[in-house]
Amino acid sequence: MNKQEIYDYLRERNIWFEVTEHEAVFNMEELSSLELPYPEADAKNLFVRDDKRNHYYLITVKGDKRVNLKDFRKKNQTRPLSFASEAELMSVLGLIPGAVTPLGLLNDQERRVQFYLDQEFMAVPGIIGIHPNDNTATIWLKTEDLIAVIKEHGSQVCMIEEV
Secondary structure, X not given: OOHHHHHHHHHHOOOOEEEEEOOOOOOHHHHHOOOOOOHHHEEEEEEEEEOOOOOEEEEXXXXXXXXXXXXXXXXXXXXXXXXXXXXXXXXXXXXXXXXXXXXXXXXXXXXXXXXXXXXXXXXXXXXXXXXXXXXXXEEEEEHHHHHHHHHHHOOOEEEEOOO
């Protein structure tokens, strides 16, 4: 799904969202230079794989958090982890670097990716800011709606407290 298809998909389901169009951003530092309506709801997304390339993980946390992959591995009992390649990102989620988002899971027809979401996104106001499969916009939606969309697709959502 491209950006417009994501918008249409959300509208078809009567899901509230706001769009902030912006220049292409490729990391959290670039995103932080933009004026955004809900900066506390920005999400950082890491697409990683295990050392055998058998399992893929999307880890979505608050934008100001750091993710320690060794700690994540221990807590979630995975094999050693590293960042997936650009080719794997395109092959599995249909995304380019800088555009990683939980909405990319809608492109994962084989449901190969395990999704881990930071529990803090559930706290009031319960909003998350993510890319609509394109890094030239950020969409703001209710975290519970994002979870429902991902589950409706057939992907599992695992909530995490610390990373």
